[in-house]
Amino acid sequence: MSDEVTKRVQDAIFAFSIGDDDQAEKILKQVVAEEKSSIEAYRALSEISLSLGKLNQAEEYCRNALIIDPDDLTAVVSLARILVKKGDKEGAELASAKARLLGWKEELAEE
Numbered sequence: 001m002s003d004e005v006t007k008r009v010q011d012a013i014f015a016f017s018i019g020d021d022d023q024a025e026k027i028l029k030q031v032v033a034e035e036k037s038s039i040e041a042y043r044a045l046s047e048i049s050l051s052l053g054k055l056n057q058a059e060e061y062c063r064n065a066l067i068i069d070p071d072d073l074t075a076v077v078s079l080a081r082i083l084v085k086k087g088d089k090e091g092a093e094l095a096s097a098k099a100r101l102l103g104w105k106e107e108l109a110e111e
Helices: 003-017 021-034 039-051 055-068 073-086 089-110
Strands: none
Touching: 003 021, 003 039, 021 039, 039 055, 039 073, 055 073, 073 089
16 A cells, blocks of 8 residues: 555544544545555445444445455454344354454464
């Protein structure tokens, strides 16, 4: 991720943290429109949408992140959380199982 994209994602996260949800979403949507492979922006959009109760949007953004990197542990965990909120027990269990496997892989790689 370029320094400019990183800065814009951080600006959006800051805007969200001070309650400016609209500005945060606007910044992140501009980032993904310009940088289709910005997994960080999709993750942030997903988390913001989840926090705002926009579950379908949260899932869509999260799945976009997973298209970029199907083994992104952060996105897989987010997907599990979103699916729990949506009442999709089976999907949440599958995502949680995948997250556990990815976590173990990361632990083994560090050893």
